[in-house]
Amino acid sequence: MTLNLIIAEKMDAGRRIAYILSKKTSKQKRSKGSFYIEFESNNERNVLVPLSGHVLEADFPSDFKDWLKSDLNLLIDSRIVYNVKNQRAINTLKNFKDADNIIIATDYDREGELIGTEVLKFLNAKNIKRAKFSALTEKEINDAFSNTINVDYNLADSAQAREEIDLIWGAVLTRFFSIASNRLWKDFISVGRVQTPTLGLIYKREMEIRSFVPEKYYKIKITFNKNRDFDAYYNNELKDRKTAEKIFSEVKNMPGRVKSFDKEEYYIYRPAPFNTNEFLREASYLGISPARAMNIAEKLYMQGLISYPRTDNTVYNKSINLKSIVEKLKKSEFSMEADLVLSQEKILPSRGKTEATDHPPIYPVSVPSKELTGDYKKIYELIVRRFLATLYKNAVAVRSTALIDVNGHDFISEGNIIKENGWYDIYKYKSYREYFVPDLEKNEVLNGRDYELQEKETEPPRRYDVSSLLKAMESLNLGTKSTRHDIIDKLYSRNFVTGNPVKITPLGEGFIKSIIDTNPRISEPEMTAELEMDMDKIASGTKTKDDVVNESRRMLHSVLNDFQGRTSEINKTINDYLNTGESLGRCPLDGNELFLIKYRDHYKIKCGDENCRIDFNIYSNGRIQLNDSKCPVCSLPMIKIIRKGQSPEVKCIDPACDYNKEKDIYGTCPADGGNLVLRQSRYGKRFLGCSNYPKCTVTYPLPQKGILKKTDKKCQYCGAPIIVLINGRRHFEFCPKIDCEFNRGGKIEKNKV
DNA sequence: GCAAGGTC
Known part of the structure; x- marks a missing residue:
């Protein structure tokens, strides 16, 4: 019997393809180390x-393993090897390597074309065909398999060129910067076609913020009253204090006359x-990275609860039956919202x-049988x-x-009121700012209640948040x-950015600065655009x-x-930034700049002025921010330490x-009467320990x-302080001794109540 | 230990 071997990119698509081609009769086969349908x-x-x-995955031969012993110019010209990444799939494929088609x-x-060709070298390929479909629908799939075309090796080559260029540039420059700045192993400095220009964007924005010079401007606000107070503002730009x-003085205490409404x-x-992108952006507003x-x-x-989450669509x-999904949701905690949707004459x-x-876009496909919790619940609900x-x-x-005339000057008042909530009733994450302005008539005279000249300052551009x-x-x-x-995550884990x-961070800044001083190209987004053009040339056959x-x-x-040629300057730039530290803003004592410097096991907070008393070493493993408040004991500023997973x-x-x-x-140690003090473990977990350690x-x-x-209470059973x-x-x-009778007693009592 | 791209 003729054997056809079909290669799918992922499980989900594979199941769907088999289901359609087999007219629903396909069977899954699983044995040790292999899976197929x-x-x-x-x-x-x-x-x-x-x-x-x-x-497969591109890599360098193992002779280049040692960073310090590898010559980077040789690394550039090294041959590239392809290592197996998914052994299980290869093992499965080998069982069918003599397939007829x-x-x-x-x-x-x-990338799909490349993935497809990666498997060919494990097979005795006789007759190789490509099924081209752009949606997993019955028609598309059936058409694609009855009209197969040839594999586009040029297209696959273009993806492989991308893979090799990314590896070569990434590895060579990562090694160069790490070695040049003396940051090796877990502290290494990574460079990449995508990550470095992304960091470049953050750097550029930071420079704009720092070089920003605020300008004063003025606003004149008049509060009128008709049944309720409402505000009107002078309708022109006011940059000059005298004019303002x-x-x-000309409008103060004068009545207004409505010119138009x-x-x-x-x-x-x-x-x-x-x-995907919009989904991740909205999730970040829920505090989920x-x-x-x-x-x-x-x-x-x-789990079959939502559709495929990687999509641009x-x-x-x-082909999606939207209504049937809404009907499923009707039997969930979103029944009210589903009813709103179903109450419409037509769902568009x-x-x-x-x-x-x-x-398709990301949408729910079914309702969880067991209630979700925590962030899973938040994401599903979103x-x-x-x-x-x-x-x-x-x-x-x-x-x-x-438009209101006040002694010959135009004032404007704008109101916004929601008439029908519509989708806001469902998508509770967004709200709308309403402002009330009463109905007015032309020539109506309005009495001012309050007159205010406001001095304002233009503001610098905002930092990016993960969403923007x-x-x-x-x-x-x-x-x-x-x-x-993933790339954004990398910038965090490499300590280039924070918050x-x-x-x-000083590291990120010193790194980008040292690039810009030498050759800014690798920190600019154009690298990608140029690579895209070359890939197109490979795909069209004009270049190999x-x-x-x-x-x-x-x-x-x-x-x-x-x-x-600038190794020593690069080393100096990066280390200078690290030694200066990150600015925490102004010193509350003398207004100079306050710096936070990170060392291996502690932080230093130091004022730019050598004579200031703020120069402290803080042994902590969290992130440190300056707090607005003052210490109730010594009135120095307070700091906030943020540790992952802790308040x-x-x-x-x-x-x-x-x-x-x-x-x-937190109290006294029952063993020797020392103080029980809140401490942090090496892994950042808090615990109580005796001060006589x-x-x-x-x-x-x-x-x-x-x-x-x-509390000032002591546990009646074990003597530990109650917290x-x-x-x-x-x-x-509770009693900090976990298995203490107190905790059992406490719980029983609670249940009784 | 290096990248970015797939996907689990």
């Missing part, structure tokens, strides 16, 4: 093997269906700008609400605009829907992969030469201050989340 059609045996992305049915894009004061209704459009949101979305997808395909979905054909919002009505708002960063990356074509969140809004990669190698030799700790900037000592003592080794574990409060845990509104009293 089998079915018969037209008296032929078909075996479909689903991969999970790339099977091989049909590559990976995603129809550049003159006009203010207009009212118009307008739509606030419902949002478009979710693609893009990397974590993606991780959760993948799991929800694997923002238009629902016709919104559409976004991108109509791609590979995958996707459900977004989905329902795209199927519901636009909101309707009314804008009223009044994702958007900026997308618009500059940096990374893909599947990799952007959200995203702030560049080797031409492009070798040309790229020649360029890298020259770039590397520039950098190697922030606020303490006095002076480690020796009594406030800190008092604050951390190492003489006394008494410790108690503590819950990591929630605010801890001391209160505050979690939101809940207060919970």
